[in-house]
């Protein structure tokens with residue numbers, strides 16, 4: 616049943632998975648949000664171009680908090696978005712003998728600690744690995760999501776909730792009024808009054824802070840490539856992630872019915888930091904200027920040392936996006952959420968989830984903020 620539209624009092628900047636989900640959360644808590652999205656469709660940027668992994672904790676053996684939260688959120692995400700979940704594949708994790716930041720034993724102990732199921736891989740799987748380079752291989756419990764189906768779900772939920780969306784419109788800035796509320800300025804020249812502005816623009820977080828004359832949030836930006844391949848028959852139905860360091864991963868990419876191949880060393884083409892005192896360059900602009908010459912050959916050459924059959928993977932295409940990280944992730948590769956009320960402009964909240972299942976952590980923060988406002 617459609618809910619009648621009331622005059623919006625909250626502007627959500629960004630119609631990615633986080634912006635859409637936050638709009639729904641606020642609406643359920645009695646507010647009237649409006650979503651403003653620069654693209655002509657929802658979930659077209661990072662929420663579409665990613666590795667599609669619903670993290671089960673295995674990827675973060677150096678960050679207890681991220682691994683633990685992933686495990687905690689995993690089943691919840693699976694059941695809440697079940698129509699977008701793809702799990703008809705075997706998820707395999709391996710630990711490299713060389714250059715790995717964890718040993719096989721440490722990996723096993725850690726997964727036990729966070730309650731992540733791990734079983735010794737059967738020989739039909741271990742035999743695809745080069746045993747000189749690979750210390751251990753396990754079957755894990757981890758699934759993927761189909762971004763097209765997630766988009767359909769978000770679109771339907773917003774529609775049923777009666778939440779309006781302004782497509783093809785960019786928020787340029789927000790001005791602070793004397794009563795603490797905001798005037799949001801749009802690319803079409805119009806303005807929206809708002810008591811609350813959620814900056815859910817991911818890579819664009821600081822384009823909005825700098826447009827509004829606010830201090831930038833320290834962020835690391837990365838122009839990332841994932842190759843899309845067809846796996847050889849020998850690897851059909853498998854997905855492998857090699858831990859923990861400069862290694863590779865291949866995961867189903869359900870919306871294209873292909874597999875992404877990514878590599879810690881070759882997926883990033885360009886990286887830079889955004890920090891206070893420096894001019895902010897629009898990451899999307901930088902992205903559009905990048906000469907997109909694939910690193911697939913480097914990726915596959917290195918990965919096939921561990922799994923020789925990968926050499927037969929057929930390159931089909933590459934998908935590219937700006938990946939945004941909090942600088943502290945350099946230390947332990949963790950993916951905490953950013954949830955920050957702007958100190959100079961409290962009507963703006965900046966939100967960034969380092970991974971898709973972090974949405975539940977955002978929900979906890981929103982409840983905290985609404986309670987403190989009462």
Ligand SMILES: Cc1cc2nc3c(=O)[nH]c(=O)nc-3n(C[C@H](O)[C@H](O)[C@H](O)COP(=O)(O)OP(=O)(O)OC[C@H]3O[C@@H](n4cnc5c(N)ncnc54)[C@H](O)[C@@H]3O)c2cc1C
Nearest residue numbers: 629631632633653660661662665666668786817819970971
């Ligand atoms: C290469 C890569 C691999 C990843 N792999 C995984 C993975 O396997 N699993 C996982 O859980 N996570 C992964 N992530 C992270 C995950 O994709 C993000 O955490 C998530 O998509 C962020 O959602 P979002 O809504 O914040 O961002 P987005 O989906 O990027 O949404 C932000 C939206 O804001 C819009 N926008 C920006 N500026 C403005 C403006 N000024 N006005 C109006 N609209 C604006 C953009 O058009 C965009 O639609 C990966 C990310 C990348 C880039």
